[in-house]
Amino acid sequence: MLDYHSKTIEKKWQNFWKENKSFEPSDDFSKEKKYILSMFPFPSGRLHMGHVRNYSISDAFARYHRQQGKNVLHPIGFDSFGMPAENAAIKNGSHPKGWTYDNIDYMKNEFYSLGFSFSRERELATSDELYTKFEQAFIIDMYEKGLLYRKKGMLNWCPHDQTVLANEQVVEGCCWRCDTPIVKKDMNQYYFKITQYGDELLDDLKKLEGGWPKQVLTMQENWIGKSNGLAFDLFFDEESSVKLNSTFKSFDVFTTRPDTIYGVSYTALAPEHEIVTYMIENSLLSNDVIAEIKKMKTTSSIDRQKEKAGISLGLDVIHPLTGKKVPVWIANFVLMDYGSGAVMAVPAHDERDFDFAKKYDLPINAVIKPLEGELEADKAFTEVGELFNSGEFDGLNSKKAQYNIINYFEENKIGKKTTNYKLKDWGVSRQRYWGAPIPFVHCEDCGIVMEKKENLPVALPEDIEITGEGNPLDNHPTWKHCSCPACGKPALRETDTMDTFVESSWYFLRFCASPENWEKEAFSKEQIKYWMGVDHYIGGIEHAILHLLYARFFTKVFRDLGYIEFDEPFDKLLTQGMVLKDGAKMSKSKGNTVDPDAIIEKYGADTARLFILFAAPPTQELEWNDSAVEGAYRFIKRFYERSSKVQKSETIPKIDHASLSKEEKFARKKVYEALVRANDVYNERYTFNTMIAGVMEAMNALNTQENQDVWSEGYWILCSIMEPVIPHVASEISEKYFSLNNLTTQSVLEEVFVEDSMTLGVSINGKRRCEIEVALGESDETIIALAKESASKWLEGMTIIKEIVVPKKLVNIVVKG
C-alpha cells in the first residue's frame, strides 16, 4: 500500500524542474512551436483563485504541447505599474516600488509552489526600467508617426486634494478620500489615435472568427460601433440666433435613421456641448438651470443613461425639409464623445427619444409604419418600414428612403453621408507617479520635444512622497527640470505617466525575446516571426474589450512601424469565468476569499489544480466548494495508491484484446475513450472538466478487474493525460513505473471500440419506454419489429402512424389511439 504525501512529491518535482530548467523554450526555430500565454497579473500581494484558475488552464495547455514534442513558450510577468501601489503608499506609507517588488517576490513563490511550468528566464515586470526604456522608445516612434497627440479632455478633479481621480475613486460624485464633490476639469492630455485603426480593428475581427469566442468578437464590434448615416446642420431661427448674440448660426447633428427625419419633434444637445458652454459663460441661462447642467455633467455616463433628464433652452432651429420650428433641449443621455454631441430626436421611432418626449410632453409624430400590421400606440416603432407624412418620400421603404434622403441632402449641399464610430481615441495620460513617464520635454522655444533615445529610460525618481494630493512628479523639487534635447535650454519634463494598458499592449512581444538580448533590443524580428501569434491566450472575460482591443491596436501600429509582420496577436482566445464563493465573486470586502496557499498547505498543489479544472468548464463561472476540493484530494490519493497494481515497464504493454474478459475489455475501452476525449479537449474543446470525468470513469472501470497488463496500460495512458493537470503526482508515478517514457503522444487503439451489439432506446410518441439490444448492422425492419415487440404493452389498441429509426440511438414509434 502506497501512502500519498503531497508535500514530499510536490517539493521533489518542483526542485527537479527548477534544476533541470525543464520549461525553458529552445532557440531551435526548426521545431514546431506553441506559444501559450495567460494574461499576466497585477502584483496585488497574493495570488487569488482567479489567478490559480488562469494559470492552471495555460499550464495544462503548455504541458500537453510539451508532451506532443512542441517547443513551448509559456512565460510569466507582472503588470506592475498602477494605482494600487500608490493607494498602498497612501494607506501604509510604503514606497510603490518596494511594495510592488515585495509582492512580486511573494507571488512568484506561490506560482512555483503550484507547479506552473513557466519559463523562469523570461520573467519580467513592466515597472523594470529596462521595460520602460523600450516602451518609451515605441512611444516616441508613435508620436513621430502622428499616432500620439495632445488635446484637452475632461477629467474628474478633486478641488480639495488638487488631484485627478480615476472613475473608481469617485464615490457618488465625491472624492473617495475627502468626500469633496468632484468637478470636471478640462486638461491637456495625450491620446493614441486608435480611431485611425477603427476600420481595420473592425474588419480584422473576421480573421479571429473560430479562434475567439463569438461573444468577444460581438462585444468588440459593438464597442467600435461603426454606423453609417447622415450628418447635417440645423440652423437657428432669427430670434434664437439673436439670443446667442449671433455667435452660433447652427449646430451639427448625426443620425443613422434619415428616413425618420420628418418625425423630428425636438433636438437635443449634450450638456457639454459648446453652445451650452457659451450660454453658461454668457449668463444666458438661469442659475437653477446652470446648477442642473453641472449635475448632469458630474453624473457618471452610466447613470446618465438611466433616468432621462432634460432642460429646454428656449431656442429653436429650422427643420431642413419642412421649414418648421423645432425646439432645442439639453438631454442627459446625449453624449459629447459620440457623433457631434447633438441629436435630432424622433420620439415616434426611437425609444430614448420617446421616453424623453413622454416625460417633457413633447410631440410624437409617427412617419414610419410597419410593412405588415398596424403601428402600436404608446410605443416607439424602431424597426424599418414604410414612410408616411414624409412629403415627397411617402410610400418608400426605409432603406430606399435613407438612400434618397441622403442623396437629397448631398445634392442640395445641406448634409453629408457620414460614418461614425463609438470608438474614441485612447487617453493615455495619468497624473500619477507609479507609471512609465511619457518621455517628452516641454521647451519654451521648441514646444514638445522627444527625449533622445540614447537617454532612455526617463526613469522615475525614488525620493518621492505619495500623499494622494497633487501630481507627485509635478510636486518633486527637481525631477521635471531638464534641458531641452533640441536646443539645450532649460526645459520641463512631461510629468504625466502612461496608462498601464500601454504596458500590457506589447508584453507578449517582449516574451519572444531571448534573455541574452534583453539589454540590446526589445525583441528581434526573427524571434517574433517564430513565436507569434500567441497560440492560446487565456484570461478573464472582463478584458474582452479594452485590453484586447488595445493589444490589437498596438500590434497593427508595430506592424506599420516595421517591427513585426502580422496583423493580429492572439490566434486563439479563451476567456475564463470568475471564481465565486457562496454565489458571489470572491473579494476581500465580502470576506469570502479562499487563500490558495492554505489549499496547497492542506491538500497540495495538484488538488488545487484538479479541483479548479474539474469543477466547471473554463469559460463558465466556478463556484468554490470545500468538500468538492476534498473530493479532488481523495481522487488523487486513490490514483496514487492504486498505481501499486501497475507493472514496471519501459513501453506500453501489448495486450491481446480478444482474449480479455468483459470487464477487462470495458476497462480498456474506457481508458481509450478518455484518451480520445483528452486529445479533443486539449486541441478543440478546452472542457477539462469532461476530460477529468472521463479519466475518473476509466479509473472506475479499471477497478472492476485485476488484469495487471490492463492496469499498466491504463496508467501509462491516464498518467499522460493527467500530467498537465496534476503534474507532480503524475510525474511521480510515471517515473516510478515507466521512467517518464509515457509522457508523450499516445496513439489510439481502435480495436478496443469495436462492439458486436448496440443498445437502442425505444420511444412511443417521443417518450422513452424501454430499450432493445440489437446486433450491429441489423436492418431497420428487424429493429422496428424488435422494438414493437418489447414495447407491445404501450402499443395495445393504438394505430401506428410512423416509425423512425435513428441509427445507433433510438427507435421512435408514433401512435394514435
Added chain:
RNA sequence: GCGGAUGUGGUGAAAUUGGUAUACACGCCAGACUUAGGAUCUGGUGCCGCAAGGUGUGGAGGUUCAAGUCCUCUCAUCCGCACCA
C-alpha cells in the same frame, strides 16, 4: 440605460450535429471493514407515488415524429461601459 453572457437534481455540472435528460463528482442514506482514519470499500439517491404510472432542464407560448438544444415573449443573476487592472 446600452452591449455581452448565464439559468438543468440538495450542490458543482454532463448531454460534441434536434435523437435514451441528469455522465463524472460533491452531499445525503444504507451496509461492510478496521490498526478509529482527512479513512477506505460496496450499494442506493431528480421529484410525486405502495405500485402501475405521472412529471421534470428559470417562466409562458410555438415549430417538430422528437426540444436542455431551434423560434417568440418574459423573469432572475453576472460581466463590460473607456482613469481599477
